[in-house]
Amino acid sequence: DTAVSQTPKYLVTQMGNDKSIKCEQNLGHDTMYWYKQDSKKFLKIMFSYNNKELIINETVPNRFSPKSPDKAHLNLHINSLELGDSAVYFCASTTGGWVSYNEQFFGPGTRLTVL
Amino acid sequence: GDSVTQMEGPVTLSEEAFLTINCTYTATGYPSLFWYVQYPGEGLQLLLKATKADDKGSNKGFEATYRKETTSFHLEKGSVQVSDSAVYFCALSANTGNQFYFGTGTSLTVIP
Numbered sequence: 001d002t003a004v005s006q007t008p009k010y011l012v013t014q015m016g017n018d019k020s021i022k023c024e025q026n027l028g029h030d031t032m033y034w035y036k037q038d039s040k041k042f043l044k045i046m047f048s049y050n051n052k053e054l055i056i057n058e059t060v061p062n063r064f065s066p067k068s069p070d071k072a073h074l075n076l077h078i079n080s081l082e083l084g085d086s087a088v089y090f091c092a093s094t095t096g097g098w099v100s101y102n103e104q105f106f107g108p109g110t111r112l113t114v115l
Numbered sequence: 116g117d118s119v120t121q122m123e124g125p126v127t128l129s130e131e132a133f134l135t136i137n138c139t140y141t142a143t144g145y146p147s148l149f150w151y152v153q154y155p156g157e158g159l160q161l162l163l164k165a166t167k168a169d170d171k172g173s174n175k176g177f178e179a180t181y182r183k184e185t186t187s188f189h190l191e192k193g194s195v196q197v198s199d200s201a202v203y204f205c206a207l208s209a210n211t212g213n214q215f216y217f218g219t220g221t222s223l224t225v226i227p
Contacts, residue, residue: 004158031213033215040219040220041153041202041219041220041222042219042220043159043204043217043220045214045215048213048214050213055213056213056214090158090159092159094213094215096213101147101164101166101208102208103149103161103164103208104159104161104215105161106151106158106159106160107158108157108158109157109158
């Protein structure tokens, strides 16, 4: 069973389009994340939800909107796609809470290419 | 604020060479420290972790010791293999457990 899954794995689209990426975890975790990884492998945190509540909202364009229908799912919707949005987007989850020792589990990534 | 600084790459080694990837951190309180590995075309996966000072994490021949006095968590392996070629990320988790801080990643290529 896949612990953290993302769909689609690849997404190729034109500038100006709107697209969504979906993430699901079956680990029973309370906290989920979206990261953006650029071509130099740098990982940037975008958002985090804990039990459907937004807890981390880094400086990203407001064209990016996360949605968490329940604590097992965190989706990312992107409006008016731009060339600079091309990257690999990773979903991750963790138990969360007021402890530091629980690791994050990552999904396989969604490679977004904007033409 | 909390942060992680890791050795810049890329690093190229011959098979069976000794590997060290340096990682230092800045944190308030008592963070946990992690090394993640990302193989080509895949997501990040946990390689090892240490949750308190002087703990040593180990896995697949890799080791790292949580050194509070030098605020470091250097990754080492005595004899690398071609299959270790990947990008390695140092990370820390603060007490809240919700915020992770990742280093910039170090790309390792092992040549036969």
